[in-house]
Amino acid sequence: MYTTQPTKEVEKSTNNAELLRKGIKYILTGILFGIIMTKSEAISWFRIQEMFRFQAFHMYGIIGSALALGMAFIYFAKKFKLKDIKGNPIVIPDKQMSVARYLIGGTIFGLGWALTGACPGPIFVLIGHGFGIISIVLLGAVLGTFVYGLVREKIPH
């Protein structure tokens, strides 16, 4: 009788430890992302303006070199049937083909990106920097997502 109680306790603590162990790597990767986005200056409203005015190579260099390495990685991951840490084959889900959805949605996103100088990643990083006003941009983005959910049946996809 008294042996079952400690076993449960141990089980529970391993579960918590397991959850923490599973979760911590996402937090650490996010921290790495926040540092990179800042040091690359990709969170700068001015860098985004510079990009859309074609007045510097900086942002194109960042996106271009990220893509070159990203493409090589995914190519070799598929070629050598690389597995993820759980042992599952690496699959990047394909997106359903359409033009209207990506072109119209992308254009609306681009309008907001140029105006606020921040895409969703930098929004969170800037909040970490203490820019309180960016949390209002985030609020707007949550509202935009909610309204999309309400009207998505009525717009072309």
Place this chain on the structure above:
Amino acid sequence: MNNLIEILQSPWPWYVSGPLIALVMMLMILYGKTFGVSSNLRIVCAACGAGKKSDFFNFNWKNQIWNVLFVIGAIIGGFLTDAFLSSGQPIDISQSTVQDLKALGITSFESYIPTDLFNFKALSSWEGVFVIIGGGFMIGFGARYAGGCTSGHAITGLSNLQVPSLIAVIGFFIGGLTMTHLIMPFLFN
């Protein structure tokens, strides 16, 4: 050691930061997940009960807590960089961009954002509401409509050679160029 801290504090060139962004994407793929920040906005809606209003928010968002942990990390990363890895120098923006923006009436170039445009006082004008809340709205609406933002389409999707992502990125630029060259001159004058 001092040398290393100095290097970390100065801005990183694109050929360092670009590959590091790819590394973040690779880590997420190796964890068996996809790198996509804007999905968190949908998770926030779902967690706040938006599922009652639209089926789009009826999904098991608790399975995607990993993505929320990622953006919590991004916030911490921003805080840590600000506290320990900041050079304190203004960003070295191209002079032609500075000239163009001055012509639009922007005067504050010291921070990551133009603080004369982005502040709580600005929310009392229609222009400020359009820039801050309207801009955010377009990001959230557009990202979900297009099925992803810069991380999901421009980085992950293009790396995977997906045509939908290429179309989305073309859209990002149509929108960005229209805003920069047609709407902003009209808006700020």
